[in-house]
Amino acid sequence: MSEAAVMPRGNAVAATAADVSGTAGRTDGRNRRAAETRRKVIEAAKAMIAETSTAPTVVAVAKRADVSVRSVFQHFGDVESLFVTVMDAIRKDVAAPAPTAANEPQVIRIASLVQNFAELFDKTVPLRVAAGQFVGHPALIERGLASKRELRAATFETFAPEFAALDEQAREELADAIGAALSLDAWIVLRRRDGLSFERATAVWRRTLSALLGYNQATAAAAE
Structure with a gap:
């Protein structure tokens, strides 16, 4: 029992x-x-x-x-x-900050976006360099593309007035140009290959972004 x-x-x-x-x-x-x-x-x-x-x-x-x-x-x-x-x-630790309001003066939006991108990239440079050991890994490729989409969306939101003045092809070309010029790989070149300080590298990016936006504004005005 x-x-x-x-x-x-x-x-x-x-x-x-x-x-x-x-x-x-x-x-x-x-x-x-x-x-x-x-x-x-x-x-x-x-x-x-x-x-x-x-x-x-x-x-x-x-x-x-x-x-x-x-x-x-x-x-x-x-x-x-x-x-x-x-x-x-x-x-998760280095989530991108919210974009600056599109109604702020352009010079403020340029400085804000550059600062946000630079701070984000400076924290992730070691990770990006280390990831080079796993080139082609599907999960890393997927996450890299997701990050690029997020930054591209932030660019469109921050510079909505400037993009609105362009036709569809010009908008995409401008977004591509900004994405290439202000990319993580470009930041690595400035900070690691060229050895620029954080302040100097962000100054370079502010000039680059100002030039890209100024070129497209001039082009849009000429087309009117």
Whole structure:
């Protein structure tokens, strides 16, 4: 006869509830430990990318996070999956600010957009350089395209009056020109290859953006 059968009903129910509670407690404990391990691995990888601009190895991340290599593989499978997860975490940390209102003077809008882009890119340069080790990875390509779409939308919103004065082809050409001139790759050239300070690089971008907008305004006026 089972223990529950000879036990008073109230005690049997209490014992069953205690068993369930104990199992749930152990499960919650494992989940908390797993979540903490995952957090430590992501934070370690983020710190290492910021310091070295290279994708760290699983062994190095495990050592930095003070976890086992096996734990890293259990949570992420491979170094590429870890890198994609870290990229998503960094993107959340450096979300682009809201565009400046389109009714502000153009000079203010130019300065604001350049400052916003520059601050965003300066924080993501190490990640972008490290991502070069995974060229062609579908998830990274998809995220890169999403970021470009977001910045292009911000450009259209910030300079809505200027774009409105152009025909469709000219609008797209202007957006393409701004996207190429004020891209993350262009920022890397200014900051890392040419060694410009943040202030000097943003000054270059303000002049570039002013020239692009001025050219299109002159073109639109000539066409009238």
